[in-house]
Amino acid sequence: MSSAAERYAAVHDAALAAGRFADHRRRADHWADLAELFRVNPYRPWDKNLHAIAGYLQTTDVLLDVGGGAGRVSLPLAGQVHEVVLVEPSDSMRGQFIASRDEAGITNARVSPDWWLDSTETGDVAITSDVVYFVRDIEPFVAKLHNSASRRVIICIWRPTPGDMDNELRRILYDEQPAPWPGLPELATVLWEMGLLPDIQVIPQAPWWIPEAAGGLSDTEAVELAMARLERDDEPTRRQVQDNFDRLFERGPNGLSPRWLSGAREVMITWPTHGVQLV
Numbered sequence: 548m549s550s551a552a553e554r555y556a557a558v559h560d561a562a563l564a565a566g567r568f569a570d571h572r573r574r575a576d577h578w579a580d581l582a583e584l585f586r587v588n589p590y591r592p593w594d595k596n597l598h599a600i601a602g603y604l605q606t607t608d609v610l611l612d613v614g615g616g617a618g619r620v621s622l623p624l625a626g627q628v629h630e631v632v633l634v635e636p637s638d639s640m641r642g643q644f645i646a647s648r649d650e651a652g653i654t655n656a657r658v659s660p661d662w663w664l665d666s667t668e669t670g671d672v673a674i675t676s677d678v679v680y681f682v683r684d685i686e687p688f689v690a691k692l693h694n695s696a697s698r699r700v701i702i703c704i705w706r707p708t709p710g711d712m713d714n715e716l717r718r719i720l721y722d723e724q725p726a727p728w729p730g731l732p733e734l735a736t737v738l739w740e741m742g743l744l745p746d747i748q749v750i751p752q753a754p755w756w757i758p759e760a761a762g763g764l765s766d767t768e769a770v771e772l773a774m775a776r777l778e779r780d781d782e783p784t785r786r787q788v789q790d791n792f793d794r795l796f797e798r799g800p801n802g803l804s805p806r807w808l809s810g811a812r813e814v815m816i817t818w819p820t821h822g823v824q825l826v
């Protein structure tokens with residue numbers, strides 16, 4: 548029988564072979580096209596996820612944000628901790644982080660350009676948000692998070708994963724079943740086999756990069772959402788969406804909501820390290 552880490556790698560490899568994300572074992576800037584999207588105002592009102600993370604922070608903490616991107620998660624929390632340290636190998640993401648930090652006048656946040664397994668950074672709380680899907684060899688990555696954090700590890704992922712958010716839409720329209728990204732079931736069993744017993748908290752909020760998931764759409768907006776998610780702009784697809792309208796959208800008092808996105812949730816997986824190294 549294979550180990551949970553081998554099964555995680557197999558799911559990763561199948562998704563990679565299907566061209567569903569870039570191979571992050573290749574040391575390139577895989578985020579050049581998306582870095583700007585990940586730059587979000589550090590002073591925006593906190594969502595439920597930021598509140599949940601902040602509940603674990605102390606003012607004396609160094610918050611280590613692994614694969615921190617443009618600082619979307621850690622810059623809003625800089626005022627809650629002593630220092631934010633981002634570990635981020637993508638030049639484009641680091642550029643957006645620095646611009647966002649400096650424009651916001653945040654002075655206790657810095658960024659280091661390493662891939663996580665090469666990093667020497669440590670902190671009190673290590674967080675990694677929407678990164679682990681791209682990590683094939685998950686055990687050493689998680690072990691290093693644990694061993695680099697004196698108090699706690701926090702892993703945030705989406706269920707379904709960002710890559711799988713539209714699978715139900717594709718199944719209904721095209722009968723497609725894309726190879727899934729590694730997600731919560733695969734990760735939870737890896738952690739279990741590593742002897743970790745984390746708290747798993749489901750955060751009830753819609754995916755931040757798809758505001759339409761929250762609903763309130765007109766008929767036209769609903770069709771355009773489906774077209775945009777499918778990255779299509781042709782009449783046959785538009786007709787197909789219209790033909791399946793009631794399967795795809797639910798009509799409520801405030802307008803339409805996309806059924807296939809209604810169950811999407813952010814999931815926070817966290818455990819205390821007690822300063823004890825994993826061997």
Ligand SMILES: C[S@@+](CC[C@H](N)C(=O)[O-])C[C@H]1O[C@@H](n2cnc3c(N)ncnc32)[C@H](O)[C@@H]1O
Nearest residue numbers: 571585614615616619637640662663676677678
């Ligand atoms: C989807 S983005 C998430 C960015 C940020 N954490 C957020 O939630 O806004 C994934 C990030 O993980 C980073 N990443 C992927 N593999 C990594 C690794 N092995 N070490 C460090 N960062 C990594 C990428 O460079 C990218 O910035």
